Amino acid sequence: AQKITQTQPGMFVQEKEAVTLDCTYDTSDPSYGLFWYKQPSSGEMIFLIYQGSYDQQNATEGRYSLNFQKARKSANLVISASQLGDSAMYFCAMREVGSARQLTFGSGTQLTVLP
């Protein structure tokens, strides 16, 4: 079974609109961390936001927020007020306490922001 599932291979959003990128995960560990990374066309991996399994509140970082629904095992990324520079591939990733040294990535969502 896939540990991280991103069901949207591609998404389009109008500039200045909000967009939600889906991520579901599978783990039996009670302690885990969820990460979102952005990969622009230049190829580098840019850390965006982190959510811990025991965090009571949803994480926010500027225009990025994480809609964490633990019972549903989902950790969707919300980007508010999309900008043209947000066009990129977005990866959801998880670190489990049982394997706390590595990240498992989803297949990614290619986001295109339209002017």
Added chain:
Amino acid sequence: EPEVTQTPSHQVTQMGQEVILRCVPISNHLYFYWYRQILGQKVEFLVSFYNNEISEKSEIFDDQFSVERPDGSNFTLKIRSTKLEDSAMYFCASSEGQGKVNTEAFFGQGTRLTVV
């Protein structure tokens, strides 16, 4: 701001040749990683390294691969005899570690390896 640096940014090599990809992790980090991303696919874990030895490796990391920390700063990935299917972007990452799930991994900008 400290960052992970990787060299070269792009390497082209003949099939069967050895390549060494180099990384300088963030200086106070304890855990080091290599990941690869075949074009258009997900990022895959290769190996993690802690306290001068491999701590975990994936099934991708076979005998053709090795890692080394030859001095206090560099962290290298060697592919002994490259195959066409080794063509990918290779990312080095480092983290403060200590096994905490909330430890962010900082990624380098990647080395694009092309095997011809």
